[in-house]
Amino acid sequence: MHEMTLAIQAIRSVVEFAQENGIENIDTVVLEIGELSLVVPEYMEEAWYAAVPHTMLERSKLKIDMVPGNGICLDCGQVYNIVENKGRCPKCGSDSKDVLCGEEFNIKEILVPEEE
Amino acid sequence: MLRTIEIKQSVFADNNREADSLRAELKEKGLFLLNLMSSPGSGKTTTLVRTIEALRDELRIGIMEADIDSDVDAHTVQDAGAKAVQLHTGGMCHLTADMTRQGLEALGTEDVDLAILENVGNLVCPAEFDTGASKSAMILSVPEGDDKPLKYPLMFTVCDCLIVNKIDVMPYFDFDYEAMCERAKKLNPNIEIIPISAKTGEGVEKWADWLRGQVKAWKEK
Ligand SMILES: Nc1nc2c(ncn2[C@@H]2O[C@H](COP(=O)(O)OP(=O)(O)O)[C@@H](O)[C@H]2O)c(=O)[nH]1
Ligand SMILES: [Mg+2]
Ligand SMILES: [Zn+2]
Ligand SMILES: [Zn+2]
Numbered sequence: 628m629h630e631m632t633l634a635i636q637a638i639r640s641v642v643e644f645a646q647e648n649g650i651e652n653i654d655t656v657v658l659e660i661g662e663l664s665l666v667v668p669e670y671m672e673e674a675w676y677a678a679v680p681h682t683m684l685e686r687s688k689l690k691i692d693m694v695p696g697n698g699i700c701l702d703c704g705q706v707y708n709i710v711e712n713k714g715r716c717p718k719c720g721s722d723s724k725d726v727l728c729g730e731e732f733n734i735k736e737i738l739v740p741e742e743e
Numbered sequence: 744m745l746r747t748i749e750i751k752q753s754v755f756a757d758n759n760r761e762a763d764s765l766r767a768e769l770k771e772k773g774l775f776l777l778n779l780m781s782s783p784g785s786g787k788t789t790t791l792v793r794t795i796e797a798l799r800d801e802l803r804i805g806i807m808e809a810d811i812d813s814d815v816d817a818h819t820v821q822d823a824g825a826k827a828v829q830l831h832t833g834g835m836c837h838l839t840a841d842m843t844r845q846g847l848e849a850l851g852t853e854d855v856d857l858a859i860l861e862n863v864g865n866l867v868c869p870a871e872f873d874t875g876a877s878k879s880a881m882i883l884s885v886p887e888g889d890d891k892p893l894k895y896p897l898m899f900t901v902c903d904c905l906i907v908n909k910i911d912v913m914p915y916f917d918f919d920y921e922a923m924c925e926r927a928k929k930l931n932p933n934i935e936i937i938p939i940s941a942k943t944g945e946g947v948e949k950w951a952d953w954l955r956g957q958v959k960a961w962k963e964k
Binding site for chain 2: 630631632633636637640644648650654665701729731732733734735736737738739740741
């Protein structure tokens with residue numbers, strides 16, 4: 628359900644972008660989803676295709692790029708994958724960290740047919 | 744042939760922009776909006792009724808109900824003496840700033856000093872979506888346990904006030920109030936913590952005082 632709300636927001640943003648830039652045809656929309664973002668890609672795909680009918684994205688494809696959830700240990704400086712290491716630094720065991728990436732939910736890019 | 748057009752636009756950032764502009768408009772109008780969040784059943788509606796009773800003589804109150812089983816809730820708060828609208832969220836799990844703006848339009852705010860949004864009952868994603876509210880508050884009820892700050896840190900980080908509800912049942916639960924406060928303050932040193940029982944009315948006056956103060960400060964330029 629979370630994904631449905633997000634899908635509707637993302638679709639609206641893409642449609643707005645297309646209108647502002649005079650783009651009439653979009654072949655593919657590429658989304659970027661962070662591992663730590665609480666957005667489940669499979670659900671997003673489902674929600675997306677449920678929400679696009681009657682919009683200009685009705686026939687466009689969706690592609691999802693995942694972004695790893697990486698953090699830097701505040702005690703020893705190790706950079707590690709937060710999900711794989713269950714939030715604890717694999718080098719020193721500390722759980723204090725700054726998240727470097729993986730919380731995003733972005734509209735990355737769109738692919739449009741090239742005019743001859 | 745396909746051409747790639749980079750957009751790199753965060754859907755969260757979009758919402759944040761929308762929220763900031765709504766907040767600026769509310770400030771301009773002197774309309775205070777409270778975003779009230781919690782798990783389902785922790786006592787949002789009951790607390791709202793108490794809040795209305797405490798403040799209805801001095802403030803004109805409008806309630807937007809977005810919680811799921813809230814067809815009942817909208818009536819309940821109306822009976823307590825506030826204006827109310829039911830937002831039809833179609834099973835959505837959080838409100839965006841855009842939806843909040845539509846809710847305010849549906850409510851009609853010309854005759855409202857204090858608008859309150861009863862957000863969808865869920866401690867996860869409403870925390871990620873700024874609604875554009877002047878202030879955010881959450882309710883944690885005693886039966887839910889004192890470890891909630893550890894499980895849902897973001898919610899505790901984004902709220903200005905934490906209401907601990909159902910303190911009347913404290914003797915029956917293994918709820919370490921001090922430990923919970925310590926956990927919440929570690930996440931958010933500025934959070935105001937107010938223990939209440941929406942059932943008996945204990946502590947409600949302190950909550951009403953906090954809210955009254957916030958509304959007053961918001962209206963001062
Ligand atoms: N014991 C006790 N029960 C409460 C208190 N506040 C609410 N409740 C009960 O908790 C249940 C859920 O409350 P409600 O206000 O509907 O929660 P909401 O889902 O967050 O709106 C109801 O049965 C209320 O009567 C309280 O302070 N003490
Ligand atoms: Mg309710
Ligand atoms: Zn959500
Ligand atoms: Zn380390």
